Amino acid sequence: MAQTGSFERFFMAISRDDVGPIIELQLRGFDINAPNPDLVPPLVLAIQTDSLRVARHLSEQPGLNLEARNPAGETALMLAAIRGHLDLVQRLLERRAQVNHPGWTPLHYAASHDGERALPIAQLLLEHHAFINARSPNGSTPLMLAAHYGRREVVELLLREGAEPLARNQQGLNAIDFAMLARRADVAEAIAASVRAQQGRGTW
Numbered sequence: 302m303a304q305t306g307s308f309e310r311f312f313m314a315i316s317r318d319d320v321g322p323i324i325e326l327q328l329r330g331f332d333i334n335a336p337n338p339d340l341v342p343p344l345v346l347a348i349q350t351d352s353l354r355v356a357r358h359l360s361e362q363p364g365l366n367l368e369a370r371n372p373a374g375e376t377a378l379m380l381a382a383i384r385g386h387l388d389l390v391q392r393l394l395e396r397r398a399q400v401n402h403p404g405w406t407p408l409h410y411a412a413s414h415d416g417e418r419a420l421p422i423a424q425l426l427l428e429h430h431a432f433i434n435a436r437s438p439n440g441s442t443p444l445m446l447a448a449h450y451g452r453r454e455v456v457e458l459l460l461r462e463g464a465e466p467l468a469r470n471q472q473g474l475n476a477i478d479f480a481m482l483a484r485r486a487d488v489a490e491a492i493a494a495s496v497r498a499q500q501g502r503g504t505w
Contacts, residue, residue, distance in 0.1 A: 312337050318352035323359070333359060334366045342369035348380040348389065356381075360392050367398040374404065382426070383410035385418040394429050406435045412447035412455055419452045423459070433464050440470035441479075448480040448488050456480075456488055460495040467496060 307326055314322035327333060336342050341349065344365060347356035359365060360377070370376055378398040381389040390407075394400070400407055408431040411422045423443075427433065434442050444464040447455045456476075460466060469475050474482075480489035 307331050308335070311335075311343070312346070315343060315347050315352050315355050316350060318347075318350075318354050320354050320358045323355060327362070333362055333364070334369060336369070339372070341371045342366065342377075344377045345369060345371045345375065345380060348377055348384065348386065351384075353386065353389075356386075356389060357392070360389060360396070367393060367396060375410075376407070378407045379405065379410045382407045382422050383414050385414050385416040385422065387418045387422055387425075390422050390425060394425065400426055400429050400431045401435065405437050406431065406443075408433070408435060408443045409437055409441070409446055412443035412459070413450045415451055420454050420458060423447075423455050427458075427462055433459060433462055434468060437470075439472070442468055442470075442476070444468075444476045444492075445470065445474070445479045448476040448485065448492060449483045453485075453488055453491065456491060460492065466492050466499075 307329070310322050311326050311331055314320070314326075323333075333343055337346060344356060344359045344367075347353070347359060349371070367378070368376055376398065378390065378393045378400070381393060408423065408426045411419060411426055414422065436442060442464065444456065444459045444466065447459060466477070467475050477489045477492050480486075480492060
């Protein structure tokens with residue numbers, strides 16, 4: 302019964318972004334990797350709910366499973382990337398959170414973010430050897446997502462760093478198509494210009 306009460310207190314503290322009860326429960330031996338009833342791990346839940354004080358505390362804890370995923374298959378690093386939490390991305394990378402894995406990756410998520418921290422997060426992931434042409438389950442690349450959802454400077458970064466501008470996903474769409482579907486003609490033209498420049502260099 303006491304453990305049930307601890308469980309409820311722990312997740313209530315996450316929802317309130319209150320670090321104090323988290324520390325108290327840790328000292329009493331509570332498992333900080335225990336998922337909530339919806340099978341969402343604590344650190345992932347804290348990031349999902351913007352409980353950033355708790356997220357920063359948990360990200361520092363020895364024994365935390367950095368690769369724990371929610372039912373959607375998202376890790377803490379993926380969610381920190383798409384929500385623009387640069388400091389959390391930095392800390393998770395320092396602790397060697399996985400940058401590359403099959404399916405959706407942190408770089409896909411960073412490319413989808415449209416906030417001002419999207420560019421430094423994408424740069425940081427690439428510095429940690431993120432696969433620039435990683436394929437999602439439907440074959441989409443980070444460049445495609447940046448072209449549709451993200452910032453133009455992230456599109457330009459990915460192109461400079463070697464993203465394949467004409468790669469197609471399972472629907473037969475490339476990054477230019479993604480930009481046009483979002484009515485982003487300027488982004489589509491930036492990608493087309495990269496293709497023309499590659500043709501001029503004879504590199505494809």
